[in-house]
Amino acid sequence: MGRDRLAIVTYSVALTIMVGWLLRVGQSILLPVLVGVIAVYVLVTAAEAMTKVPGLRRLGRGWCRLLVLAIFVAAVLFLGGIVATSAAAITAAMPGYVANLDLLQQNLMDVLGLDEAPSIAEYTERVMDTVDLTALMPAVLSTVSGSGSVIIAAVLYAAFILADLDALPDKVRRAFQDTSQAEHTLEIVRKINQRIGDYLAAKTLVNIILGIVSYGILWLLGIEHAGFWALVIALLNYIPYIGSVIAVAFPVTMSLVQFASLAHTGITLAALIIPQSIVGYYLEPTYLGKSVNLSPFTVLLALAVWTTLWGLTGAVLAVPLTAMVAIILAEFDGTRFISVMLSDDGEL
Numbered sequence: 001m002g003r004d005r006l007a008i009v010t011y012s013v014a015l016t017i018m019v020g021w022l023l024r025v026g027q028s029i030l031l032p033v034l035v036g037v038i039a040v041y042v043l044v045t046a047a048e049a050m051t052k053v054p055g056l057r058r059l060g061r062g063w064c065r066l067l068v069l070a071i072f073v074a075a076v077l078f079l080g081g082i083v084a085t086s087a088a089a090i091t092a093a094m095p096g097y098v099a100n101l102d103l104l105q106q107n108l109m110d111v112l113g114l115d116e117a118p119s120i121a122e123y124t125e126r127v128m129d130t131v132d133l134t135a136l137m138p139a140v141l142s143t144v145s146g147s148g149s150v151i152i153a154a155v156l157y158a159a160f161i162l163a164d165l166d167a168l169p170d171k172v173r174r175a176f177q178d179t180s181q182a183e184h185t186l187e188i189v190r191k192i193n194q195r196i197g198d199y200l201a202a203k204t205l206v207n208i209i210l211g212i213v214s215y216g217i218l219w220l221l222g223i224e225h226a227g228f229w230a231l232v233i234a235l236l237n238y239i240p241y242i243g244s245v246i247a248v249a250f251p252v253t254m255s256l257v258q259f260a261s262l263a264h265t266g267i268t269l270a271a272l273i274i275p276q277s278i279v280g281y282y283l284e285p286t287y288l289g290k291s292v293n294l295s296p297f298t299v300l301l302a303l304a305v306w307t308t309l310w311g312l313t314g315a316v317l318a319v320p321l322t323a324m325v326a327i328i329l330a331e332f333d334g335t336r337f338i339s340v341m342l343s344d345d346g347e348l
Helices: 002-025 027-051 057-092 094-112 120-130 133-163 168-175 179-220 226-236 242-259 262-287 296-329 336-342
Strands: none
Touching (some): 002 027, 027 057, 296 336
16 A cells, blocks of 8 residues: 555656646747637637627627637737837936936935945946846847747637637537546536636736726826836736736836936835735735635745746746646546645635
């Protein structure tokens, strides 16, 4: 008995290492597919909601999905344009921001009665001399182009998945000779669809609201490129726990370099924390609830694992991917206990 358990543990560890290695090596293939699948969950949920609208009900499910896909592609192109324009504008304004930081530093030195310190420009020049731009720029360009390639491939995968979605149940029934096994597989898929679809739809709605509110705050405070920073806040809020903290840090830093005022920066920080708190303590618990049924420790562990494997994209996909794994593990007697340990309340 002891040898059998040791063998099971050994095989499990070996299988886990192998799967992790395959996920890492196959990132270029698997990542666009999974992003496309996750996008389909959001699109299908939105299309189903659209079919309940009296004026759009007559279009039918297929046309509603096509309309939602077109809106999704248009939104991606629009947001991509905002990112490109804002990035170019921020780069062009960088010398002015450095001068503002020099002014802020000099004011602080005057208040503290200290001698003159090296300027921010001098620090920047030293850093630029140290960093090999010939090696850095290709890496940056590769990252940007790689992200764009993933998004384009994901949109194509999502379009073809949507086109083949209605035929999937019949294909599954034909693939399994055992009718009960086919229905059991379809039930697992339906359970995954319901949990992940509800979670992503609610999370997307909450993030859109957060982005709009953040844009209003940044616009009122006079922060440059308010639309870009609001988009960053909305997207990073998909990352559990730490995403909102990182998202707020960017526009707060922008306030500092733009106005060279600690008071304005403090107001910006306080104003952005208010909607983040409302989202974290009210909207998400109310609308998301326990839709994915993962414990906080599981979420943090999943965040660390998927971020290590696939970087920022892995951090965004950590919760839905882990929820999928937990649902599948719960369907087998040998792995059900793992799903119970991953869950928040032990109920599957």
